[in-house]
Amino acid sequence: MIIVLKKDATQAEIDHVVEKIKATGLAVHISKGKERTIIGAIGDEALLTQVPLETIAGVESVMPIMKPYTLVSREFRKEATVVEVCGVKMGEAALQVIAGPCSVESMASLIETAKQVKASGARILRGGAFKPRTSPYDFQGLGLEGLKYLAEAKKVTGLPIISELMDPRDTELLCEYVDIIQIGARNMQNFRLLTEAGKTKKPVLLKRGLSATFKEFLMSAEYIAAQGNDNIILCERGIRTFETATRNTLDLSAVPVLKEETHLPVFVDPSHAVGRWALVAPLALAAVAVGADGLMIEVHIDPENALCDGAQSLKPKKFDLLMKDIKRVAAAVGRGV
Amino acid sequence: MIIVLKKDATQAEIDHVVEKIKATGLAVHISKGKERTIIGAIGDEALLTQVPLETIAGVESVMPIMKPYTLVSREFRKEATVVEVCGVKMGEAALQVIAGPCSVESMASLIETAKQVKASGARILRGGAFKPRTSPYDFQGLGLEGLKYLAEAKKVTGLPIISELMDPRDTELLCEYVDIIQIGARNMQNFRLLTEAGKTKKPVLLKRGLSATFKEFLMSAEYIAAQGNDNIILCERGIRTFETATRNTLDLSAVPVLKEETHLPVFVDPSHAVGRWALVAPLALAAVAVGADGLMIEVHIDPENALCDGAQSLKPKKFDLLMKDIKRVAAAVGRGV
Amino acid sequence: MIIVLKKDATQAEIDHVVEKIKATGLAVHISKGKERTIIGAIGDEALLTQVPLETIAGVESVMPIMKPYTLVSREFRKEATVVEVCGVKMGEAALQVIAGPCSVESMASLIETAKQVKASGARILRGGAFKPRTSPYDFQGLGLEGLKYLAEAKKVTGLPIISELMDPRDTELLCEYVDIIQIGARNMQNFRLLTEAGKTKKPVLLKRGLSATFKEFLMSAEYIAAQGNDNIILCERGIRTFETATRNTLDLSAVPVLKEETHLPVFVDPSHAVGRWALVAPLALAAVAVGADGLMIEVHIDPENALCDGAQSLKPKKFDLLMKDIKRVAAAVGRGV
C-alpha cells in the first residue's frame, strides 16, 4: 500500500498515519520528496484494507499495490483450471459450447432442442427453470417442473445440464437436477447466493454483472472459491453502456484480460449481450477468435413463440451453421471444439 | 404498441404480424406510408409484451406506448403516497433524515450515535447488521447481534430503525427488529428478495441499482407493490459511470423524473454516491434543493476506526452543522425538516 | 511516480527500469517487499510521463503521484480566480446567471429575450451564432448576422455577451463581438480550438465533454492556461451515461470536486444536461445548493417555435420565477445573486 500525503501535511499528521499502519503489524517506509511525502506500508496488505486511511487528515490518496483477490488469481495458481462435468472439460484447448432455450417451456420442445443442439456439437444443455425477469408480470419460469424436464432431457441426450440459481432457498433442490449452477448477471453481487453456490462444490458458471469491473467480477468468484469451491467458470455477457442499439455491449477484451488475471476458464454469452439473433453469430465467432474457452448460446425451436428472449434465440438450423463456422475459426486459432 | 415494418416487408410478412397481434385479442390499425408500413396494436399492451414481435421477418422495430409499471405509476395514483413508520411520515412537505453508521459495530457506539443524530434532527436510525461486501474477507456485519443493538438503540432513543435485508431467509428475523426494510443497490434486481419484502407489508426503502434505469428501478418497486405492499420509498444513491473521482455519480435528476413518474416518496443517499465525507454535505444540500423527500446519511462517532465505509462517514459534529444547513435550504424551497 | 514490478521480475528487468528513470534525471528509490519490488521515481514527475514504462518487461503497473495539470490547480494558486467581464465578477460569493436562447434567431426576439432575462436578474446574455448540430440538415446558426444581433442586444441592455466558438478560423471575428468565448462540450478536446481561445486572452467558458473525466476537463483548461490565459470558467453540463430518460446525466458532484482541485470558477448548465424544461428549475436550484459559482440557462420567448433546443428552454415568466427561487436558495447557502 502506498499512502500519498498532501503537500501541506504536518509532521503530526504523518506520524499519525505511520502509527495506524504500524498498529496492523506492517512495516513502514517513508520517502520525503520535494513535492510530497509518500509512505509505503510493507507486508500483508490485506491487514490494511479495512483501515480507512483516506479519512485521516493529511492523506491525499491511498494506492493498493496488491490485487484484492487471491484464490482465483493467476499468481496463486499458474496453470489453467479445468472444470469437468460428466466428462466435458472446460478450460482446455477444446472449446465447449453450451446451448439451449432461455427458459424451459415444455418437455417436448426442450428434448427436441437438446437433440438438435447435441447433433450440431453442443456439449452442455442450458435452460432456465427459475427466471429473473425485469417485470413481475412476465413469465417467471416453470420452477421444479422445469428442472424435471431438464433431467429428462439429460437422460435422453446425455448432455449435462446448467440452470440458474436465483434464491439460496432453492440451492438443494436445484443441485438435485443440474450439473452446473448458473449465477446470473443481476446476482453477481448477491453475496449470500455466491456463498451458497460455493458450499455446494458443484461447478458454478458466474456471469459478469452489467456494471461490474473485472476486479469486482473476480472478487465475486473469490466468494465462491473462499468456500472451497474452485470449479468456477467466468462468463462475459455484455455490460451496460450508453449505446442502446444493442441490449448490452459485449466486452470481448474481458477474455484476454481475465485470462491474464485468473486461472479460471472464461466463457462468452453473445446472446444476452446483443439481444438480437442476427448479431449472435458474428459475435460468437469473435469470441472464439479472442480466445474464449467456451460459448453459451440461446437456441429455440420456435423463437416467435418463445416465452422469454425469443428475439435473441437462434433456430436450430442457424445454430448448426454457426457451429460449423465456430469450428473453422477455432481451428484457425489453434483450438478444437 | 407501434410496430414499424421494414421498407421491403412483404404483404405476407405484414399479414403474419397482424395475425400475431390479433391472436392476443388486441385490435390492429395499419397505416401505409410512402416509406414504411406501421401497425398500431390497440388495447391492453401488456398482452403483447411477451410476444417477441421483433423476431418476425419484416419487422424493423417495436415501440411500446405504455409504461411497463402500473401500481407504482403516477397515472395509477395521482396523490403522493405517504409512508408512515412510528409516527414519522415520509412523502409529505417535511423532509425526513435517516442517519447512523454504515454497519452496527458495538452497542455503545450505536447508542451514542443514535442519541447524537437524534439531537441534530434525524428521525430514523440506520445501521447495517448484514453487510454486502465486495470482498469475502471484509467485515460482514454482526448479524443477529447487530439487530439486537439496533432494537436497544430504538428503545433508548425512540428512533425507528432501518436495516438491510440481504437474504430471503433472514426476512422474518429482520422484521422482528426493524421498522423499515432496506434493499441495497446490488440487490435491486434480486427479484426473490423484492417479493419477500413485498410480502411483509413493512415499509421498504429500495435503493437504485448501480446501472439501473429509472424504468428498471420502478419495475423493481412494482415487484414489491405487486405483493400488495405499497409502503415503498425509492432511494437514489449514485450510478456507475466512467468518472472515478467519486465512488459513483449521484444522479439528482432522478428526483424530479421519479416524482413525475411515480407517487412514491424519493430519498437520496449522498454518502454512498460520493464515497468521501467532504463531498457529502454539498450534495445533501443539492438533494434538498432538487426536491427530495428525505436523505440517508452515514454518521460515525469515529470514522477512522469504522469497520465499513469510514471514508464517507460524517462525525456527529459535522452532521449537526449539516442539519442546520439542510433546514435553511429546505425552508428556501418551501419545505420543513 | 511509483513503478510496481511483477512478482517474477528479474534483476535485469529491474535494472533496466532503474536505468530508464535515471536517464530522465530523476532519483530512484527501490523497495523490495515480500510480494513485490516497488520503485519510486523521485523528482519532477513530468519528465517521466512520456516514457512508456509500462512497455518494459517486468513492469506490472505505473502509478503517477502528481496531478498532470499545474496552472489550473488549487495547489498552484490557493485563492479563487475571479473572472471579470464588463463589471460582472464570476467566482466571488455572488452567483452569476447567464441566460438567453440556444441560438440567435432574429434581432427582435433576441432583444426581447435579453430585456426580460435582465429584468429577472441575469447578468450575461447567451446566444449561439455558430451552432454545432448533430445533423448536417439542422439549422446551423446565423453566423455573422447572429453576432451582429448579439452586439445590438448588448448595446440595448448593457449585458455582456457569450457565444460559442466552433472553428479556429472564426476566432478573430467572434472576438470582435463577444465578451466571453464559449467552448462547447463536443469541442472540449479540440486542442487547436483551446489553444486559439487561450491566445485571445478573452474569458473562456469551457464546457465539460460528454465523456470527460474531471482530470481531462482540467487538462483541457490547462491548454487554455498554457497560452497565458487564466480567465477560464468551467461549466458542468451533464455527462453521457446509460440513462436515457434525461438527455444527459447532470453530475453535480463536479462542483465540489472541481472546487477542491482548481481555483477556477465552476458554473452549471442544467438546460443541456436534462433536455426538458420541466426539469431545469429543480436542477438549477440543486446547482446553487451544491456551491456553483453561476448558472447558464436557456430562455426563449416562444419555445414551441425555437429553431434549436426548444424542448429545454424556459419561457421568460418561468425563468423569472426560477430566479426568485435561486435567490432564496443562494441566500440559504450564504451567497447572493
Added chain:
Amino acid sequence: MIIVLKKDATQAEIDHVVEKIKATGLAVHISKGKERTIIGAIGDEALLTQVPLETIAGVESVMPIMKPYTLVSREFRKEATVVEVCGVKMGEAALQVIAGPCSVESMASLIETAKQVKASGARILRGGAFKPRTSPYDFQGLGLEGLKYLAEAKKVTGLPIISELMDPRDTELLCEYVDIIQIGARNMQNFRLLTEAGKTKKPVLLKRGLSATFKEFLMSAEYIAAQGNDNIILCERGIRTFETATRNTLDLSAVPVLKEETHLPVFVDPSHAVGRWALVAPLALAAVAVGADGLMIEVHIDPENALCDGAQSLKPKKFDLLMKDIKRVAAAVGRGV
C-alpha cells in the same frame, strides 16, 4: 413520426399538435385508444425534426420512425461502397490492414517501420504528424516535417498514407501529402472539420467518438457525405465505459450493426481501444472474425522509446506473427487479406 399524448390531454391540445404537424405539410392520422391518443405524422419526417413537439402541452413523447441519416444508409444504397486508394480497395472481400507508428518521429524509423509492415502484409501506412494530446505538455507531432517523412516513406515503399487532420486550417497542406484523411475520435463531432474533409473528396477514415452512439457516428459520416464525398471508412476504436482495466472498451458489435445500417466499409482499431500491446493481437483476430473490412494497428520499431502510445504498439516481429494469424482467421470466415 408518432406523437403520444398524455392520458389527460385536452381536445384543444390535440388540435394544436395536429395544426403544428399540418403546417409542415405532413398528413395526420389520429388514433384514439382507451389509454392514449396517438397521432401519426405521415410524409417526409425530416420536415418535423426541427419542430419541438415535446414542448407542446399534452404531448407525452415523440417517436421518430425514420433514421436521421440518408446518404450513408443501407436503404439509400444497397450495395457496399468500396473505397479505393492507390489501388487498395476497402470494403471488398479482402481485408486491408493499416499499420504504422502512432506519431511520425524520424525519417529513419518511419521508413524502417514502413518497410517492415509492408513485408508483413500491411497495405497502408499510418503515422501522425499532428497529434491530439490530452496534455499541452506532451509531444504534439512534427507537423509539416512529419508529413514530408510520410511522403518519403510512400515513395520508398509505395504504401499509401493516412494521417490525422486536426484543424480546418491544415486541410490543404495535409491533402498535399496524404491519401486518406483521418478524423480522430475526439473530433468526431467537430462538424466544421467534417465539412472540410467532405469538401476535399479524398477518402476519409472517421473514428467513432468515445461516447458516440452508432446513430451519432453515422450522422457525422452524413456530414462528410453531404459535401458530396462518400469515400468514407468508419472505424470503431473503443468507447468509454466504467471499466478502467482497458483504456477503452472495444465494441465489436459495432461491426455487424453498422454493416446493417450503412453501405460504408467498417474498420477496427484495437490498439487505441485497449491501450496495451498484449491485448492487441487477440482483439485484432476478434475484429476479423466479427466481419471487419480492415484493421488499423500501431507498430513501432522501438516502443520503449516511442514519443506517443508506446504501451499499445506492437514490435514489427509481433506484428508479423499477428498478420499470419489474421490471414488464418480471415480465411476461416471466407475472406482474404
